Amino acid sequence: MAPPKRKHARNQACVIPGGFTVLSLQFSPDSSARHSVFVKEHKVRAEKSSGRPLDRTLFVLDIPPYCSEAVVKDLFSQFGSVRSVELKDHPGSSEEPGPRLSRLFRPAEKQGFKVGYVVFESPSSIAAAKSHPCDDPLVVSTQLRPVRTGVQKWIQQYIESFIPTDKLQQIVDAFMQDYDKRKEEEEERQKQEAEKQQEDEEGWVKVTRGHKGAKARPHSEAADQRTLQREKRKKRRKELLNFYTWQHRNTQKEHIAELRKKFEEDKQRIALMRAQRKFKPY
Template sequence: MAPSADQHARVIPGGFTVLSLRFSEDDAHAALHQLCVKEHRVRAESSTNRPLDRTLFVLNVPPYCTESVITEMFSRFGPVQSVELKERPGASEPSHSGLTKHFTDKHRQCFRVAYIVFRHASGVNAAKRHPENVPLVVSTAERPVKTGIHKWIQQYSDSLIKASSLQQDIDQFMNDYDRQKEEEAKRQNKEAEQQQEDEEGWVKVTKGSRGVKVRPHSETANERTLQKEKKKKERKELLNFYTWQHRNTQKEHIAELRKKFEEDKQRIAVLRAQRKFRPY
């Protein structure tokens, strides 16, 4: 149903629409909190996580509004696909903390900004047309939101970790670690076998599995390759030395044979001269 004349959206400079926020339905006379929303149109930050036509940018989000609370509140405008809360506007950054489910990042208790992604573009338009004098309710009977000491008690209870659950995660981590070490040892042994040389310097070449890509050389494999090249160079130098020595030996032997041949010729000539008949 279209809003009446006294129920209209209020647009402020910057293209933001003002939405009123009330904490509880029972606080009819309490002061209202104001949210500033507009369609997300920063093309430099456009990604699959924040589609330009279905993302609503929200400023001045109170600390007690979690992702689930915002999802419930804005579901009145259309199905909500995702909600992202940040301390300041900026590009979406994937979380790579590497923490387990038992240890989560701590967030500062401060006002934040939100990026609400609707399943359909009509959700963004409906939120922009929502009248200011119809506040959104944070805590309802069906969806109570804890604050103050009740919230702190709940946070403390959630921070306690069951020993059995933690031990299960530790065992899983150690099993994964041991498996990775075994696979690494097998891979290194396989590389060592493939790069192993025999006594004459030949390398045994084995055929890899079909469809398996060649793995890049590790530091150990690179070091073995350098050692192989060094040995080949030394072997080549030694072989060259042996070749040069063999040639010199052959030259000396031939020279010795020639010298002996000349000496034999001279000795034969002397013997022939001695046997020659000389009449007196």
């Protein structure tokens, strides 16, 4: 009859269109309100980050604001050992590899519902999470794992905002040591590239393509001397060319003067022939 069928369906997982499985969240054991999150196996082929393996990553939607990464890790630990949890405002590729900044240097996070990527140690944990019954809620706040909200959460955040001086000094020292190490590695790499691009016996330089953003190699003293000599030769050739140009201009002026003198002589001869009436143009 109808009641046994409803009881049988209660023990099954709720799968909605799109391949998402619905999981219920219950804030406390005595709370009557429930919140639904939607989970799905992460299968983005364009994902190149090793931090999200395709066979062990669970994609979670609609995570409430009171669930931090530690709370999400505890919630999904019942399905298997969790390696890492990443919460973001919107779905997207993972962050670029690099030094992880302390929370002191990171901007304030937005408060709101988030999406998450839960990475398990075993692929079987994905199947366990997807087959969890919808009517069996996951309890967020328990006596062993209390989660503060409202004014209590603000008071806790305010207290945690004050960091002891010695701990802050340790964080700064660790950051500066990492920065100095990366700086030394960059200088060593530039030095090796400069040695590869040294000049040979005939003065030729082997130029290799460096990484993006690499600085130009420093010029040697011999290269600077050759550059000065080339500039001097260019200057001498330019002076010689200018001298010949000046001589050519004088020659043209003399030729024009001769043409004008001949023109004046022809005019005088024609005027004399007209006076003698012996001018016969035809």
